[in-house]
Amino acid sequence: MTKIPTNWTGRDDAMVEQMIRRGASRRELLKMLMSSGVAAAAGGSLLMRAGAAVAATPVSGGSLKAAGWSSSTADTLDPAKASLSTDYVRCCAFYNRLTFLDEAGQVQMELADSVASDDAQTWEVKLKSGVTFHDGKTLSADDVVFSLKRHLDEAVGSKVNSIAKQMTEISKVDDLTVKIVLSAPNADLPTILSLHHFMIIADGTTDFSKANGTGAFICEAFxxxxxxxxxxxxxxxxxxxxxxxxxxxxxIPDNNARVNALLSGDIQLAASVNPRSMRMLEGQDSVMTSVTTAGNYTNLNIRLDLEPGAKADFVEGMKYLVNREMIQKSVLRGFAEIGNDQPVSAANRYHNPNLAPRAFDPEKAKYHFEKAGLLGTEIPMVASDAASSSVDMATVVQQAGSQIGMNLKVERVPSDGYWSNYWLKAPVHFGNINPRPTPDILFSLLYSSDAPWNESQYKSEKFDSMMVEARGALDEEKRTAMYWEMQEMIANEAGTIIPAYISNVDAVSSKLGGLKANPLGGMMGYAFAEYVWLNA
Structure with missing residues (x-):
C-alpha cells in the first residue's frame, strides 16, 4: 500500500487546493508532490480530493461560453413557444417557474411558496413576496394568471396547449394567491408547473425581444x-x-467542432457530446463529463397517415429491422439503455419492465415488407445532426435493409431548419425528445390524438380516454396498470420506433463547478447557468 508521508497535513491539502485555484497543471502538482516524498498513486488521490474540494466551492464572477448542438432562426424568448434546447436554456436563465425539479426529481418551490390541494382538482398557489421582474415590476397573482391563460389561447401557439387545457379556471384570489381548477383531478400539477414552457412572464407581455422575466440573468443580446x-x-x-x-x-452543430472548441478553451461547456467523441476526451485533464440518463431519446418516426406508413406491414417490418443492441453498443458506445418503442424510460417509476424490446429479425422484416408490396422500393429516411445520432442510426437501419433487399435511402439534411421543415412532416424521419417528468406529459405532447408533437399521427380513442382516466387516478396501483397498458399500445400501434434511451453526455471544462444531473435533461435540465461557477 502506498503511504502518504506522516508529515503531510490538512494544511498541505489546502495548499494544493490553492495551487489548483491559481491554475497549476496536474503535471506541475504531481512533480511538486513527488519531490516532497509523495508517491504517484497517492499524489493522484490527493489531487482528486483537492480538485473535488475546489469544484464543490462556489466562486463568484467570470464569464462562461457554452455551446449547444442545434439552433434555428425560429429560436424564441417566448416560453410558451419554446421547442429547442437553446430555447430552454434561455428561458431558464431569464425567467422562473412556479416550481422546479431538483436532481432527485423532487418538486421544489421557486416563485411559489406553496402549491396545495385537498382533492387534486382545486389548487391554491401561494407566491413569494418581494420578487421583481427585470424592469422593476413586482411579481403578483396577475402575472401568474396571465402567463397560464396564454397557453389556452389557440392564437398564441403554445407547445403545451394540450396540457394546459385541463386548467378550466385560473383566477386571482389576492395579490399573492392564485386558484387553479382542473377539469378532473391531477396529482401531477406541481410537476407539470415545473416544465420549461410554464415560465412566468409579466402581465400583458406581447414583446419578447427583451425577455423581461424574474430570472437569474438579464438578456443583453438575442x-x-x-x-x-x-x-x-x-x-x-x-x-x-x-x-x-x-x-x-x-x-455549434458539428459535434467534433463543438468538442474541439472545448479542448481549445474557446468554450467551457459542450452540450450533448456524441459518444463517438469520447476518445477525443480521454486523457484530457482539462475536461470532465457529466452523464445523465433521464429518458432522452432519438426515434425513427413513420407517419401513419402517409405512404409508406399507411401500410401497417411497412411499420411492422421497420420495427423488426432496427437492431437496438447495435445502436446501443456501436452508435451510442454503450451510453444508453435499450428502448422498447415507447417514451417512458426505466428512470421513471411508471416504466413497464415487462414490455420486451422488439427483437432484431431481418427475415420477419422482409416478410412484412413483401406483404406491404414495398420490398425493393426506394424509401427515404430523413436524418440530421439536429436529431442526436440519427445519421448513424439511419445508416445501421439502411445496412440491415440492404441485406434483405430493402432499399432505404438516408437523406441527410442540415441542422438549420430541420425542426421546422422536416420534423413532424416527412413520411419517415428522425426526432429527438428531451426527458419529461411524467407519463401524462409525454402522452399529452406526443401520443394523444390532439398532441402538438404527434410524430407518427397516432390516433386512438381508447388511448385518449385512458390518458384522461389515469391522470385523475389517485389509486397508484390502478394508475400504474393503466400506464403500463398505454406503453404497450404505443409500442405496438404507433409509428414511433425508440431503439434506446440515450445517456446525455455534456463535456465541460475542469474549471466548471456545480453541474449536476437533472431529470429534465442535460445541462442540468437546461438550467445550468444559474447554478454553475468558474474556478480561476
Whole structure:
C-alpha cells in the first residue's frame, strides 16, 4: 500500500487546493508532490480530493461560453413557444417557474411558496413576496394568471396547449394567491408547473425581444439562430446565485467542432457530446463529463397517415429491422439503455419492465415488407445532426435493409431548419425528445390524438380516454396498470420506433463547478447557468 508521508497535513491539502485555484497543471502538482516524498498513486488521490474540494466551492464572477448542438432562426424568448434546447436554456436563465425539479426529481418551490390541494382538482398557489421582474415590476397573482391563460389561447401557439387545457379556471384570489381548477383531478400539477414552457412572464407581455422575466440573468443580446448574451441580475430574489457575471450561449452543430472548441478553451461547456467523441476526451485533464440518463431519446418516426406508413406491414417490418443492441453498443458506445418503442424510460417509476424490446429479425422484416408490396422500393429516411445520432442510426437501419433487399435511402439534411421543415412532416424521419417528468406529459405532447408533437399521427380513442382516466387516478396501483397498458399500445400501434434511451453526455471544462444531473435533461435540465461557477 502506498503511504502518504506522516508529515503531510490538512494544511498541505489546502495548499494544493490553492495551487489548483491559481491554475497549476496536474503535471506541475504531481512533480511538486513527488519531490516532497509523495508517491504517484497517492499524489493522484490527493489531487482528486483537492480538485473535488475546489469544484464543490462556489466562486463568484467570470464569464462562461457554452455551446449547444442545434439552433434555428425560429429560436424564441417566448416560453410558451419554446421547442429547442437553446430555447430552454434561455428561458431558464431569464425567467422562473412556479416550481422546479431538483436532481432527485423532487418538486421544489421557486416563485411559489406553496402549491396545495385537498382533492387534486382545486389548487391554491401561494407566491413569494418581494420578487421583481427585470424592469422593476413586482411579481403578483396577475402575472401568474396571465402567463397560464396564454397557453389556452389557440392564437398564441403554445407547445403545451394540450396540457394546459385541463386548467378550466385560473383566477386571482389576492395579490399573492392564485386558484387553479382542473377539469378532473391531477396529482401531477406541481410537476407539470415545473416544465420549461410554464415560465412566468409579466402581465400583458406581447414583446419578447427583451425577455423581461424574474430570472437569474438579464438578456443583453438575442440573435435567433446565432447567439444570446446574458448578464447577472443584481436583484435576483434567491439568496444563492447566480455565480457567473455573464454567459453566452450559441450552437455549434458539428459535434467534433463543438468538442474541439472545448479542448481549445474557446468554450467551457459542450452540450450533448456524441459518444463517438469520447476518445477525443480521454486523457484530457482539462475536461470532465457529466452523464445523465433521464429518458432522452432519438426515434425513427413513420407517419401513419402517409405512404409508406399507411401500410401497417411497412411499420411492422421497420420495427423488426432496427437492431437496438447495435445502436446501443456501436452508435451510442454503450451510453444508453435499450428502448422498447415507447417514451417512458426505466428512470421513471411508471416504466413497464415487462414490455420486451422488439427483437432484431431481418427475415420477419422482409416478410412484412413483401406483404406491404414495398420490398425493393426506394424509401427515404430523413436524418440530421439536429436529431442526436440519427445519421448513424439511419445508416445501421439502411445496412440491415440492404441485406434483405430493402432499399432505404438516408437523406441527410442540415441542422438549420430541420425542426421546422422536416420534423413532424416527412413520411419517415428522425426526432429527438428531451426527458419529461411524467407519463401524462409525454402522452399529452406526443401520443394523444390532439398532441402538438404527434410524430407518427397516432390516433386512438381508447388511448385518449385512458390518458384522461389515469391522470385523475389517485389509486397508484390502478394508475400504474393503466400506464403500463398505454406503453404497450404505443409500442405496438404507433409509428414511433425508440431503439434506446440515450445517456446525455455534456463535456465541460475542469474549471466548471456545480453541474449536476437533472431529470429534465442535460445541462442540468437546461438550467445550468444559474447554478454553475468558474474556478480561476
Amino acid at each position: 440573435e435567433p439562430g446565432v447567439r444570446s448574451v446574458a448578464v447577472k441580475n443584481p436583484n435576483y430574489f434567491k439568496a444563492e446565485g447566480p455565480y457567473l457575471d455573464s454567459f453566452e450561449f450559441f450552437a
